[in-house]
Amino acid sequence: xxxxxxxxxxxxxxxxxxxxLECSQTKGHDRMYWYRQDxxxxxRLIYYSFDVKDINKGExxxxxxxxxxxQAKFSLSLESAIPNQTAxxxxxxxxxxxxxxxTFGSGTRLTVV
Amino acid sequence: xxxxxxxxxxxxxxxxxxxxxxxxxxxxxxYNLQWFRQxxxxxxxxxxxxxxxxREQTSGxxxxxxxxxxxxxxxxxxxxxxxxxxxxLCAPLGGGSYIPTFGRGTSLIVHP
Numbered sequence: 001x002x003x004x005x006x007x008x009x010x011x012x013x014x015x016x017x018x019x020x021l022e023c024s025q026t027k028g029h030d031r032m033y034w035y036r037q038d039x040x041x042x043x044r045l046i047y048y049s050f051d052v053k054d055i056n057k058g059e060x061x062x063x064x065x066x067x068x069x070x071q072a073k074f075s076l077s078l079e080s081a082i083p084n085q086t087a088x089x090x091x092x093x094x095x096x097x098x099x100x101x102x103t104f105g106s107g108t109r110l111t112v113v
Numbered sequence: 114x115x116x117x118x119x120x121x122x123x124x125x126x127x128x129x130x131x132x133x134x135x136x137x138x139x140x141x142x143x144y145n146l147q148w149f150r151q152x153x154x155x156x157x158x159x160x161x162x163x164x165x166x167x168r169e170q171t172s173g174x175x176x177x178x179x180x181x182x183x184x185x186x187x188x189x190x191x192x193x194x195x196x197x198x199x200x201x202l203c204a205p206l207g208g209g210s211y212i213p214t215f216g217r218g219t220s221l222i223v224h225p
Binding site: 033040041042043045048058088090092094097099100101102103104105106107109 | 144145147149154155156157158159162202204206207212213215216217218
């Protein structure tokens with residue numbers, strides 16, 4: 001099994017629908033992150049969590065929310081999906097301080113029509 | 114705020130060439146730096162993690178160096194192959210409340 005697992009791998013949804021992307025990890029890392037990637041814009045941070053009780057906004061959090069259900073689980077929700085949220089979404093983890101590097105999931109390709 | 118720049122943004126070379134990919138960052142208070150490879154539409158695969166105390170790390174045909182004082186890292190790819198075609202990203206890493214910051218990557222095409 002992958003160290004960081006994202007579900008679903010692909011999703012097509014309609015404008016206005018609520019959708020949840022899930023991430024689970026077996027790395028035992030405290031820190032988890034959600035990024036989105038758009039062509040030409042690189043990786044942009046949506047939300048991050050340093051432990052179960054810690055949630056922080058990233059640079060592009062509007063329209064998104066997250067839940068850290070356990071150390072190993074971090075989900076991202078789009079409350080009311082819109083077409084410009086069509087992107088590739090990645091979950092990542094790191095140990096405290098990021099000393100051991102970041103581990104990424106395989107990504108979720110989300111299309112909002 | 115950490116800012117990361119990768120040069121060149123794109124590179125197209127014939128097979129067999131030795132390549133140099135550059136990464137510069139503005140905040141030198143980092144512990145390590147990580148290089149990733151990303152194939153189109155896929156996730157990021159970690160290639161090398163350079164400890165600041167090591168200054169250099171090698172894996173096969175890949176060699177990465179780190180100069181914290183100048184805010185630079187370089188990824189060398191020896192004897193490039195078509196299978197090396199991908200986007201390469203760098204991410205300086207730090208402690209405390211540091212948040213990983215990524216460059217936009219270098220898009221590499223190696224043609225036969």
